[in-house]
Amino acid sequence: MIFNIFIPNKKGHYEDYSSFLNNLLKNHEVKTVRSFKEKLTVLFRYNQNVIFLNIDHKDMYWSLLRSLFSKKNFGVSVSVESLINKNNIPSIHYRNLLGLIKKKAKYNVFKLLKSSDRLKLISIHKMTDYEGKLKDITSFLTYDFQYYDLPYLNVGYQQPKELLNLYIEDPLIKSVLIFNNTSKAKKNLSELSDWIFTSNKYRFFIIGDSSFLRNDIKHNVVLINRYVSNEEMIYFMEKLDIIYCYYNNDKPSGFMGRAMQLNKKVIVPLNSYLGSIPYTSSIRVTSLAQMDEIDWDNISDTNSNNSKINQFDESELLREFLLQEA
The missing domain is CATH 3.40.50 (Rossmann fold)
Structure with a gap:
């Protein structure tokens, strides 16, 4: 055939x-x-x-x-x-x-x-x-x-140059991965910009367009404005704590799909299609400001359980x- x-x-x-x-x-x-x-x-x-x-x-x-x-x-x-x-x-x-x-x-x-x-x-x-x-x-x-799809792609891991000399495994500061390509996804960029500017609890890694940010970028932002391979993207997802999927989409997000395959925590809007997906590691919030109120000491670490059966x-x-x- x-x-x-x-x-x-x-x-x-x-x-x-x-x-x-x-x-x-x-x-x-x-x-x-x-x-x-x-x-x-x-x-x-x-x-x-x-x-x-x-x-x-x-x-x-x-x-x-x-x-x-x-x-x-x-x-x-x-x-x-x-x-x-x-x-x-x-x-x-x-x-x-x-x-x-x-x-x-x-x-x-x-x-x-x-x-x-x-x-x-x-x-x-x-x-x-x-x-x-x-x-x-x-x-x-x-x-x-x-x-x-990951079990069928044979994707390896490649450390991005932006992480070579960067200490990211700080238990006191959670890292957030943001992928902002040119798609039409409704990514709430204005609210995201405000959160990045005011938050002291997270370090933000932005892949792609960062023009939505305020001009006075703080030290807690790492910009990756270049093409990122599959191998590098998987490395980013594996090493960083939280994946930003706070989108008002009414259909699937491939970026969130990859995060779910790796059993990563994802930020999603509470009352949204992505928030309705029955994924146990979703962090459902009504506003990004709520992220600063989360007590991470009382949230179990599910990211290491990569052997979990993929329900999707x-x-x-x-x-x-x-x-x-x-």
Whole structure:
């Protein structure tokens, strides 16, 4: 059985998703397809399976073309929720009428492809408010792959240069890891800036854009404004105490997923989707100022229990689905 994974030439979760699927299906022939020429060649091999990782965008057109002569098509969607009618999901806004028409058209295309069994759409929106509303276009619902992919990625550890001569294992000062990429996640950066400025109980490590900070940065902030590899990110997560996931997201966070796999403590808003995830090491607060009131001496250390079974691991279910539908 042959699986071709269409991956875009852009940064993001695609590389990890591709590596995860390669290892998940390692007993079969799996090929990663990147260039336009390669994709065009594979497109007409009707008896081979294709997994489109960018199905929310350009891969939708590839899948539509291939569906004309083959049913062996899968798509992995991370943002299909944006296609749902705005009357059902108040948090989604459309800039103009053209945008609304395009989203409606894409929704109907996915619905048609599912009803004709020409595309099996895999959505990472399990246990979200979108779950029931996506049933007309999706064939398999799961958690974000980044909730359970680490055993399949063979990611090593690499000490970041920022930590080489830095003492971080101070029992009196907890360390907080913040990852601020260019995603559209609602990360409460203004409140975060205020907390960093006023708190004396934590040391903050910020990976990515730090422009949200006040100009008078204090000594308790370490900035890492560069590309950080998977190996370095895992090292950061392992060594630091708390992972910042105080996001008002209404869908999964891959960053939080990695933290949960490593059994790290994560900060999440109390009344939020991320706060509703049944993860025992979540620190649920209504404001970041509450973090300074926490008595860490009375909180058990769960971070060392990395052998804990991952309750979100659906890798076997996903493998069974892919092989059954291939």
